[in-house]
Amino acid sequence: MISFELSQDEQSLAGMAREFAETRLRPVLRECEAGRGVPEALGKEFFELGLATLALPEELGGVGLGPLSRAIVWEELAWGDLGAALAMPGPGLAAHALMVLADGAQRAEALEPFAGRDGFRRRGALALFEPGFGGPPEFRTVARRDGPDYVIDGKKAMVLNGGLADLVVVVATLDPEAGWDGLAAFLLPGDTPGLAWGPRRETTGLETATYADLVLDGCRVPAGAKLAGEGAEAFGRFLAELRIEAAAQAVGLARAAQEHAARYATQRKAFGQYIAEFQGVSFMVADSATEVDAARWLTWRAGWALGLEPGAGTGHPPAGELAAAAHAQALAAARFVTDRAVQVLGGHGYVDDHPVEKWMRDARAHAVLNAGGNPAWSDARLADAALGLTARPAPKGVPA
Amino acid sequence: MIDFTLTEQQKNIRDFLHWFAETEIRPIAREADRLGDVPPGFFKKVKAMGISMEAIPKDVGGEGEGAGEVKDRRGQRQTNRLSVIASEEMAWGDPAVVITLPGPGLGGPPVRLIGTPEQKERFFSVFRAEEPRWAAYAMTEPEAGSDVAGIRTTARKEGDVYVLNGTKTFITNGARASWNVVFATVDKSLGRAGHRAFVVENDRPGFKVTRIMKKMGLRASETAEFVLDDCEVPADNLLGGEEHYQRQGKEGFKVAMATFDSTRPVVAAMGVGIARAAMEYAADYLKQNLMLDRPVPAYSRIRETLAEMKRKLDAARLLIWRAAWMADAGLPNSREAAMAKAYAGRVATDVCTLAVELMGPEGASRDHPVEKCFRDVKVYDIFEGTGEIMRVIISRRVFQALGEAG
Numbered sequence A: 001m002i003s004f005e006l007s008q009d010e011q012s013l014a015g016m017a018r019e020f021a022e023t024r025l026r027p028v029l030r031e032c033e034a035g036r037g038v039p040e041a042l043g044k045e046f047f048e049l050g051l052a053t054l055a056l057p058e059e060l061g062g063v064g065l066g067p068l069s070r071a072i073v074w075e076e077l078a079w080g081d082l083g084a085a086l087a088m089p090g091p092g093l094a095a096h097a098l099m100v101l102a103d104g105a106q107r108a109e110a111l112e113p114f115a116g117r118d119g120f121r122r123r124g125a126l127a128l129f130e131p132g133f134g135g136p137p138e139f140r141t142v143a144r145r146d147g148p149d150y151v152i153d154g155k156k157a158m159v160l161n162g163g164l165a166d167l168v169v170v171v172a173t174l175d176p177e178a179g180w181d182g183l184a185a186f187l188l189p190g191d192t193p194g195l196a197w198g199p200r201r202e203t204t205g206l207e208t209a210t211y212a213d214l215v216l217d218g219c220r221v222p223a224g225a226k227l228a229g230e231g232a233e234a235f236g237r238f239l240a241e242l243r244i245e246a247a248a249q250a251v252g253l254a255r256a257a258q259e260h261a262a263r264y265a266t267q268r269k270a271f272g273q274y275i276a277e278f279q280g281v282s283f284m285v286a287d288s289a290t291e292v293d294a295a296r297w298l299t300w301r302a303g304w305a306l307g308l309e310p311g312a313g314t315g316h317p318p319a320g321e322l323a324a325a326a327h328a329q330a331l332a333a334a335r336f337v338t339d340r341a342v343q344v345l346g347g348h349g350y351v352d353d354h355p356v357e358k359w360m361r362d363a364r365a366h367a368v369l370n371a372g373g374n375p376a377w378s379d380a381r382l383a384d385a386a387l388g389l390t391a392r393p394a395p396k397g398v399p400a
Numbered sequence B: 001m002i003d004f005t006l007t008e009q010q011k012n013i014r015d016f017l018h019w020f021a022e023t024e025i026r027p028i029a030r031e032a033d034r035l036g037d038v039p040p041g042f043f044k045k046v047k048a049m050g051i052s053m054e055a056i057p058k059d060v061g062g063e064g065e066g067a068g069e070v071k072d073r074r075g076q077r078q079t080n081r082l083s084v085i086a087s088e089e090m091a092w093g094d095p096a097v098v099i100t101l102p103g104p105g106l107g108g109p110p111v112r113l114i115g116t117p118e119q120k121e122r123f124f125s126v127f128r129a130e131e132p133r134w135a136a137y138a139m140t141e142p143e144a145g146s147d148v149a150g151i152r153t154t155a156r157k158e159g160d161v162y163v164l165n166g167t168k169t170f171i172t173n174g175a176r177a178s179w180n181v182v183f184a185t186v187d188k189s190l191g192r193a194g195h196r197a198f199v200v201e202n203d204r205p206g207f208k209v210t211r212i213m214k215k216m217g218l219r220a221s222e223t224a225e226f227v228l229d230d231c232e233v234p235a236d237n238l239l240g241g242e243e244h245y246q247r248q249g250k251e252g253f254k255v256a257m258a259t260f261d262s263t264r265p266v267v268a269a270m271g272v273g274i275a276r277a278a279m280e281y282a283a284d285y286l287k288q289n290l291m292l293d294r295p296v297p298a299y300s301r302i303r304e305t306l307a308e309m310k311r312k313l314d315a316a317r318l319l320i321w322r323a324a325w326m327a328d329a330g331l332p333n334s335r336e337a338a339m340a341k342a343y344a345g346r347v348a349t350d351v352c353t354l355a356v357e358l359m360g361p362e363g364a365s366r367d368h369p370v371e372k373c374f375r376d377v378k379v380y381d382i383f384e385g386t387g388e389i390m391r392v393i394i395s396r397r398v399f400q401a402l403g404e405a406g
């Protein structure tokens, strides 16, 4: 039965995340940006609230949330400050790889250090996307089997937590000709020989978070470092997780800007009246509010579908397709809405007296740096669906 | 709990209506468009096939869930969700044929909402006839469209009758209707508080259809203009009776507006249905054709366009479901209904335009249905409140909510 009602649990989760966003992230959003990171105490608090381990099961010290609940939390965190939320300690995006691709033993071993006293000082990273324009099926980072080991060579671009991570999940292909079917992921300690981070990259937005390039040069890892899941099915689900999270982040960012602009419009006067009374302004506010809602419902639908038991008949397209739709639409909405917010504030929106100029930069950066990848790839996935060209059957791990 | 699953009943109705749209509506759509009317015999045929309008939810012209039903059912209603699902599916077949299906149409909601039990019985009993019957909703006037408060049709009480004078235009099924719900003012100086809703039977002396309008699209749907020239109706035809308006005081106008919160998502859903049809057709066409010896879909700009069409239609549908869910739950949904209508109206129009474009010159040909989708869909950004009026409503609600939050 179609329903948009949050459960009690979801409501209290959202409330908790919103309070953290409002009282902890918002007040320091500029400081964090200037400092290129979050203060350790704030990171500790984030970690201790469980916000760093939303996806992990309770027995591994996590909160055990499904994709929909996580999307709800991420919208709130991103509303507070996306850059800061991304810069927080914890296993980060590596957690998704460990949840979707690793087997139980690999997962437990990799996450054990995060459960310790110093867990809040540790960070994970996911080295997924590569320089150039290719998506996962075109990856050129190769893992070659060599006796008891794999040897990995290649380059990864703009990796979140690059240079800071204690644990890096590297996605590579076992066979460059095999496309999706060749993909595999490897778990590497941050100090693995042959794994070299470039300098911190300076970016247009999300400056609180750290991005760096990665070079893998004859990087030798034992065969056990390869996560159990490989190929199109596993990676389809993995990417769906990443896309939904990125979509939720974009919704939160957009909502922040939309609310700020609406409030400003009711307080600023020009030509003897509040600018909210000019339709040129109020229609921007209306369109922004609508875009935020539209993107959120797409995101929720994808999270809902991905969280169902595999094989559950939802009557909707496969969750991977829903995630692609949410991803492309939400990232577009964030760019549109943050741009409109700067416009509503006029010259005041362009300077740092207000956060909208930052949010507009953040949305721009997020659209290319987010974990779900280039929105154009999501669109390609949707085009395949529109054309009935979905060559691969729906991955088994993904509800139909 | 968040849930996007259709119930078994919703699925069955959707699948049935999809079949109906594909096998009965689509085959006559082109002919109906050319004729400017639904071909004679269509309604008989549908009836003879044993398809009763019972299966078609009331707000889209059928009598499902009992058009004459008096009780306002509370609790877990799903009327609105069912209506939006059904109307998307039927409009995918053809929107003009759908809004011409017999039944009370938009005339139904005001009667259901404020009619007295006696009025409901009297006006809805018309639809029990063997022959197809229609009703219509007459608000728009030549000088008052969006600005509904500016209507000039007057109602003067004389003894136990009201005498109506004025012109109504753009009225869907207004000429073929058995009765129209006519909005008029008893005292212009009162503004909205002077508004009244009357049921005017089309056979009343003084009721004259003056023209059937020729349109860009939706041609099979009748759009009528009529005048009321000293047209007398019994005082009993004042919807809700005198007491209703005394009770409501200044809020007489709300009658007209209240119906929109449930009809706008339905209208928006029809827009999505039309656009979905256009998108599907264009995608099929592209797949089967080559451009410069390459399959057309190999061109990335084309793929990008298709993807954008697809995700925006999905987003529109979810905004519609959200508004319908709120209406079913009894939550105030003016903002959400306006969002659904504003977004769907815009997106559906864009999608149909792009479908024509993707097909190149063939897109403009009457040999393919997309040009018709393009013509039909445009009005979905206009009637039941234009896209601009929707934005006025949305922004007002957004600003109000800020005020309430302090």
Ligand SMILES: Cc1cc2nc3c(=O)[nH]c(=O)nc-3n(C[C@H](O)[C@H](O)[C@H](O)COP(=O)(O)OP(=O)(O)OC[C@H]3O[C@@H](n4cnc5c(N)ncnc54)[C@H](O)[C@@H]3O)c2cc1C
Pocket (backbone or CB within 6 Å): A268, A269, A270, A271, A275, A278, A279, A280, A281, A343, A344, A345, A346, A347, A348, A350, A351
């Ligand atoms: C980097 C920078 C350099 C600048 N340099 C100079 C300079 O050298 N000299 C100088 O004099 N100024 C300068 N300005 C100021 C600039 O010209 C103003 O910011 C600009 O005119 C907008 O005014 P405002 O910021 O007060 O916005 P507002 O006037 O407050 O406008 C806010 C919003 O309301 C809208 N709005 C306002 N009135 C209406 C209306 N009637 N109908 C519809 N919408 C309306 C606006 O379009 C805008 O979206 C500069 C600004 C910046 C950011």
Ligand SMILES: Cc1cc2nc3c(=O)[nH]c(=O)nc-3n(C[C@H](O)[C@H](O)[C@H](O)COP(=O)(O)OP(=O)(O)OC[C@H]3O[C@@H](n4cnc5c(N)ncnc54)[C@H](O)[C@@H]3O)c2cc1C
Pocket (backbone or CB within 6 Å): A279, B106, B136, B137, B138, B139, B140, B144, B145, B146, B147, B169, B170, B171, B172, B173, B215, B218, B223, B379, B382, B383, B384, B385, B386, B387, B388, B389, B392
């Ligand atoms: C096929 C068809 C069927 C119809 N069926 C019915 C029916 O069954 N019953 C019925 O009563 N009516 C019906 N209508 C009428 C329809 O509801 C009106 O056309 C519509 O409400 C717009 O009114 P208008 O055409 O007078 O445009 P106007 O109100 O004159 O608007 C012209 C333009 O100005 C804009 N505008 C107006 N006010 C504002 C504002 N405050 N702020 C910003 N922009 C504004 C509008 O958005 C529009 O772009 C039908 C119309 C059509 C085309």
